[in-house]
Amino acid sequence: MSSPALVWLRDDLRLDDQPAIAAAADRSALFVYVYDDASPGLRPLGGASRWWLAKSLAALRHEIAARGGRLDILRGPAGELIPELARGAGASHVYWTRRYGAAEIEIDKGVKAALADAGIAAKSFNGQLLREPWEVRTEAGGAFQVFTAFWRRHRALGAYAAPLRAPERLHAARWPSEAPRRVSLEDLALTPLKPDWSGGLAETWRPGEEGARARLDRFVSEALEDYAEARDRPDGRNTSMLSPHLRFGEISPRRVAAAIEAARGDAEGAADKYLAELGWREFSYSLLYDFPDLAKRAWRARFENFAYREDRAGLRAWARGRTGYPLVDAGMRELWATGYMHNRVRMIAASFLIKHLLIDWRRGESWFWDTLCDADPANNAASWQWVAGSGADAAPYFRIFNPVLQGQRFDPEGAYVRRWIPELARLEAAHIHSPWLAPSDALARAGVTIGRTYPEPIVDHAFARRRALEKLAAIKA
DNA sequence: TGAAATGTTGGGGCG
């Protein structure tokens, strides 16, 4: 019997446009996911991501089995388990999709070296990005620091590679006798049981490749046309909701870009707007590749000197959606309930934590890491630093969102606030973004008592704005 | 991928 291939699956839990699986499609192969909670330097997944991963692995296991393959799961240090398995199986090749965090790259390098020692070929592919970070460089050969320049260069490099078709047949190799012990998905205990807080997530999402494809198809047919204008509106189904699917590689960015390009005729401007959002994802990965501490240290070093406040009560009020600013609270409650938050609301909620409360962006980044289904090592860190002003092409320190004005502009009827803050649902639109200013009869009609049924603002906007400008001005360039 | 303060303009009311 000829030697099998080993496909090591990571953040690429799909069959469509999956070069690592395609490479092994016409031969017997092992398909393995390693849940690595043992290697140093890897950031543990947050709660929402663990829930997602469990569902996504179950979906992929089903799809692989339907084509004649088998997905097996290991637990432990991937740097030891993968070479051990490859040796035990007598594998000729190991295939995987590249990743871009420093600890991940270190592990993959180690695996490659160990495989080489054993005479086994390792081959890695790009499946997670439209272009590799090292392909998009400045004239001087460095990483771009400004998005528009990065994206212009990215686009100028030509058309993206055409997506690969999902293989129709896979061939499961026998699990070798000399090999690490397999674990079941249930053994990983990724899904919350006591208490099971995942109900809102399950109502919102269908993790896995089919769910991803359904999101993409719906977006292209129903929302793309108006995307350029509607994307900033959190009330309504205006965005693709693909972020967690992209995070776990259930759909490839090449597949998404190809679908957008195919629909370009109807919506030229909208297509470019959406592709630019994929562009921000690429830019974030470029930053992470260039600056591995993106989630830990300010990308602009002078921001490390800023004295953020310790404010446990403020952080808690923010996290639980009890700041007294309805748009911020609606966003934080959407996050808690569904593992997602609309992007504009993310910016406003993040700005509130950093600039109104003067709390370290890392606290917010950690909260999002734990609660977002799309918690992404590059996007999450880069976006928080962007809001803080410490990131690449960042919001200037003096850009401070007014949550009332932002609410009036982007949720004018208050539909988004009403959905996530039921205690304000009966308040008329004129007051819904500033309930503490509403006349007492309007409050009475809506059954709202400020300070009792809904909190007083935990900080006055005008005061907080002045305070932030004063403190942040000290670190300006 | 701001907001607020300040400056400018121009229509309309009115003596």
Add this chain to the structure above:
DNA sequence: ACGCCCCAACATTTC
């Protein structure tokens, strides 16, 4: 008819 004031509406500057 004219000058003056008021003040939206818009533009510019500043943070």
